[in-house]
Amino acid sequence: MKPNSNTGNTTFTHQTVPTDYVDVKGVKFAYRSFGKQGGIPIIFLQHFTGTMDNWDPAVTNALAKNHHVVLFNNKGVSTSSGKTPDTISEMAKDAIDFIKALGYDQFDLLGFSLGGFIAQDIAANYPMLVRKLVLAGTGPIGSEGITQLESVISDGYKDGPANALVNLFFAKSAKSIEAGRAFMKRLQLRANERDTPSTNETVGAQAKAIITFGYQKDDERKQLLAIKQPVLIVNGTTDLIVPTINSYVLSQYIPNSKLIIWSDAGHGGLFQHHEDFVREVEIFLGTQV
Amino acid sequence: MKPNSNTGNTTFTHQTVPTDYVDVKGVKFAYRSFGKQGGIPIIFLQHFTGTMDNWDPAVTNALAKNHHVVLFNNKGVSTSSGKTPDTISEMAKDAIDFIKALGYDQFDLLGFSLGGFIAQDIAANYPMLVRKLVLAGTGPIGSEGITQLESVISDGYKDGPANALVNLFFAKSAKSIEAGRAFMKRLQLRANERDTPSTNETVGAQAKAIITFGYQKDDERKQLLAIKQPVLIVNGTTDLIVPTINSYVLSQYIPNSKLIIWSDAGHGGLFQHHEDFVREVEIFLGTQV
Numbered sequence: 001m002k003p004n005s006n007t008g009n010t011t012f013t014h015q016t017v018p019t020d021y022v023d024v025k026g027v028k029f030a031y032r033s034f035g036k037q038g039g040i041p042i043i044f045l046q047h048f049t050g051t052m053d054n055w056d057p058a059v060t061n062a063l064a065k066n067h068h069v070v071l072f073n074n075k076g077v078s079t080s081s082g083k084t085p086d087t088i089s090e091m092a093k094d095a096i097d098f099i100k101a102l103g104y105d106q107f108d109l110l111g112f113s114l115g116g117f118i119a120q121d122i123a124a125n126y127p128m129l130v131r132k133l134v135l136a137g138t139g140p141i142g143s144e145g146i147t148q149l150e151s152v153i154s155d156g157y158k159d160g161p162a163n164a165l166v167n168l169f170f171a172k173s174a175k176s177i178e179a180g181r182a183f184m185k186r187l188q189l190r191a192n193e194r195d196t197p198s199t200n201e202t203v204g205a206q207a208k209a210i211i212t213f214g215y216q217k218d219d220e221r222k223q224l225l226a227i228k229q230p231v232l233i234v235n236g237t238t239d240l241i242v243p244t245i246n247s248y249v250l251s252q253y254i255p256n257s258k259l260i261i262w263s264d265a266g267h268g269g270l271f272q273h274h275e276d277f278v279r280e281v282e283i284f285l286g287t288q289v
Numbered sequence: 290m291k292p293n294s295n296t297g298n299t300t301f302t303h304q305t306v307p308t309d310y311v312d313v314k315g316v317k318f319a320y321r322s323f324g325k326q327g328g329i330p331i332i333f334l335q336h337f338t339g340t341m342d343n344w345d346p347a348v349t350n351a352l353a354k355n356h357h358v359v360l361f362n363n364k365g366v367s368t369s370s371g372k373t374p375d376t377i378s379e380m381a382k383d384a385i386d387f388i389k390a391l392g393y394d395q396f397d398l399l400g401f402s403l404g405g406f407i408a409q410d411i412a413a414n415y416p417m418l419v420r421k422l423v424l425a426g427t428g429p430i431g432s433e434g435i436t437q438l439e440s441v442i443s444d445g446y447k448d449g450p451a452n453a454l455v456n457l458f459f460a461k462s463a464k465s466i467e468a469g470r471a472f473m474k475r476l477q478l479r480a481n482e483r484d485t486p487s488t489n490e491t492v493g494a495q496a497k498a499i500i501t502f503g504y505q506k507d508d509e510r511k512q513l514l515a516i517k518q519p520v521l522i523v524n525g526t527t528d529l530i531v532p533t534i535n536s537y538v539l540s541q542y543i544p545n546s547k548l549i550i551w552s553d554a555g556h557g558g559l560f561q562h563h564e565d566f567v568r569e570v571e572i573f574l575g576t577q578v
Binding site: 237244245248251252254255256257258259260261262263264276279283 | 526533534537540541543544545546547548549550551552553565568572
């Protein structure tokens with residue numbers, strides 16, 4: 001049972017799909033569900049501080065041509081009710097509650113940054129739920145550098161909030177900055193029914209979860225070795241938030257993976273290289289296009 | 290002027306193309322040239338000890354559908370005359386002598402392992418000659434681990450020469466070993482006019498060149514930064530000969546690159562994943578297919 005009246009309605013896009021809501025365990029989850037009807041859906045797991053509005057329509061709309069796409073705000077984030085937990089494992093459980101409430105027993109996950117930490121937890125600990133996994137700008141338990149989150153974010157904001165995402169998600173070349181500005185414009189394409197920003201409480205809980213994940217140890221890489229699903233790993237060469245070497249570590253231990261790293265790109269390499277990213281995802285998911 | 294009677298003859302394949310010869314500076318270079326007529330050719334630069342017969346027809350024939358493909362034995366190797374030099378830079382000069390003798394002023398390079406060291410030298414030092422560069426199972430000047438070449442090769446031969454290439458080019462899983470055996474069979478598809486094995490003198494000179502390259506220093510990564518061409522870098526996660534971290538280093542410093550690393554694959558990842566490799570190369574070269 002998919003309670004969402006939009007599910008399967010291919011006439012909606014990232015820009016036009018109404019936000020819908022589903023209640024689970026006392027939490028009202030906000031989501032947007034659009035694209036091709038039927039098949040295994042792609043569930044998008046968002047980055048630190050991000051809402052549904054932070055997904056790039058160049059990616060979501062392109063993937064929606066061949067897949068059902070589900071964006072959502074996890075518990076406590078923006079238009080979803082409840083209190084954002086401060087651990088990755090609780091965020092993973094919340095995400096599963098939400099996805100199951102939509103009626104999906106199996107799905108593909110696309111996790112970006114914090115969303116990638118959550119996606120790994122779900123794939124490793126609830127393997128029957130996940131068919132395939134896309135991990136962008138992310139890393140394993142104990143990822144090098146992510147305990148420095150707060151100073152990295154502060155640096156990104158040093159010339160004002162308007163430039164923060166370009167500073168934090170893109171490289172320093174003119175070409176990458178230009179791609180960053182194009183990305184920022186695309187984030188504004190959806191005009192109506194936009195999400196509210198994450199609250200300070202949510203941001204604080206997420207930061208704590210990320211930094212804790214960075215201090216955690218998994219010396220034997222048990223979580224990565226437990227991920228038996230096919231995994232596509234992508235990043236730019238100069239990821240400031242989850243340094244790129246962490247993507248390399250993912251590829252060294254996840255048994256069935258393909259790693260892609262684009263030069264002159266950062267944390268948001270999937271957005272800078274959205275055409276190549278979508279092409280790789282389509283091939284990876286085995287879409288007949 | 291292309292002196293080769295086969296050039297542009299699309300009826301030949303890896304298996305059927307006659308070996309041709311061209312004389313340059315007193316050296317008789319053996320080569321095989323086939324595939325689509327016209328356009329920028331792909332010149333293949335071979336690995337340590339390898340001859341033209343060591344190229345995988347699954348790769349060469351697939352690329353020959355849309356490109357002119359040129360395999361050759363560098364100076365002193367197998368059926369080419371002369372003395373194999375013991376430095377990468379001399380091998381690069383020899384390769385350029387050969388390619389220019391075929392009449393090409395610009396070309397794409399596909400360098401595997403030792404061939405990748407040579408390809409980097411050509412791209413950095415003779416930039417006008419090279420349009421695009423594919424680097425497989427290779428690494429930069431000072432590559433970590435390649436000074437251990439002799440012990441790694443000895444280990445690979447410990448259960449006899451018949452298994453050496455599978456041991457050295459593939460991972461240890463049943464799936465990768467099976468792919469290795471399939472690769473070995475494909476290497477036998479060409480029945481006639483096969484190359485003679487590299488002599489001990491050639492193997493010794495190449496080993497010296499590789500180990501010297503491994504002990505060389507380029508702390509500022511000047512050679513990688515000098516490679517301005519688009520570069521596709523590929524490897525498996527467990528390369529024994531040029532450890533995979535070297536591919537990561539290439540991607541960190543070559544300004545315009547895309548790195549791909551396949552799990553459960555080794556040095557010969559391009560052969561294990563020949564379908565994905567060819568697909569990526571075609572996209573990278575901008576082929577309209």
